Amino acid sequence: MNIIPPNLPLFAGILQEDLPSLLYCVRATVETYKKRQTIISQGETVSNFGILLSGQARSLKLDADGRQVIVTLIRPGGVVGIILAAVTGERSLVEVVAEEDSRLLSIPFARIGAVCDCGGACRGREQLAANYTSLLARKALELHERIDCLLEPSVRSKVLTYLRRLAMEEGEGASKIALPFDREGMAEYLNVDRSALSRELSRMKREGLIDYRKNIFLLKAQC
Amino acid sequence: MNIIPPNLPLFAGILQEDLPSLLYCVRATVETYKKRQTIISQGETVSNFGILLSGQARSLKLDADGRQVIVTLIRPGGVVGIILAAVTGERSLVEVVAEEDSRLLSIPFARIGAVCDCGGACRGREQLAANYTSLLARKALELHERIDCLLEPSVRSKVLTYLRRLAMEEGEGASKIALPFDREGMAEYLNVDRSALSRELSRMKREGLIDYRKNIFLLKAQC
DNA sequence: TTAATTTGGTTGCCAGGGCAACGGACATTC
């Protein structure tokens, strides 16, 4: 069990030495998934949430006409099922699939709020609950930020809204931005056609609004 | 303080008689807002969350070119700032404005997780924390569901995705759906033009896919 | 009652962007 990387936000403020008994007490397990294996299926109810320890996954939605839409990209440290586990009885709208061989730390949500039954051997129960809430809030914020982009009417305004937010996060006034996506990922996130995105990006570069090479973007002053 | 309506999810599982001391202990206050008054401004950091007791509010985004986009509609029992209060230091992306004279139960997020300092007079602290997490998760789920609609490529598929979800919630196999929106609200939620929505709805009615009068919709079998 | 306002359906216009197809730049493998 000591394959838990340090600095996971879920364990922030918890002493490294307290982790083993805490993990044991909350019934944490490590699950492994092979490439293309399903972690959560659409329609399933979910009682565990997970932290991706290694590998990569994505959540995708199969809509009624069979189109496959990417909803989220999950990297190590990222979180799986944190929303669903916290609302009892809801069925998953998305399918979560491992994109590479992956390891997932899985914890029953019910054990997060539960009173400790191991006679006080584990410390950090409250901290863990607080961290869970914090992770959940962060996740909600991410969803909110994406909606912010999706609500924009044009490809251009979608891109600008997105870049401005990244610039904001990267530090005040910063304008050099390293995207977490390649072009295709960026297009999927903004829900636009990849070629339409390329077209608009070139246009914006030509007009001097932005500059970019690969996934490094530069946001010019007036944005 | 005894103007708290019963059945607020935030207080589920907490005895009515325990409420007063609990509310006192978490420093809950009731704030009143006049029509068009701002509850949270864009860019503000937020440390309190709120439950709307009466009135109505909406959160809206002023994008860079001044366009005003409605993000959420908040009705009594609904929740304000629950995400932001739980992530320290983030600035609000949206403006929350009262649409009518409103009353808001406001609670500092910091008091939710905090240890009680009133000598045990208040019961239900853990329950309150659990309820907060549950509300937050539900909010996140709502955001997720909206993204689900927004990701759909056409007006028609947006509408169907939305209606199918409502039908699902309304009970298994149910196909008679009472929308919480008028046409304009529906268009804003799905982020489409109102007239384009009307156009597509008529088309779908003509094709026998759906039927509707006012805000009552009927989803035919094959959907 | 009539006037005024809100709500929602209709229609013509036209541009933004989805789609498909292609090609060039790099990287990887044999």
Next chain:
DNA sequence: GAATGTCCGTTGCCCTGGCAACCAAATTAA
């Protein structure tokens, strides 16, 4: 080296849907 794959920019075609303008019905005010 050739061969294969991936990533990304470009372009033409054409349809969806945004926009504006208008109207009918319903609702509210006067």
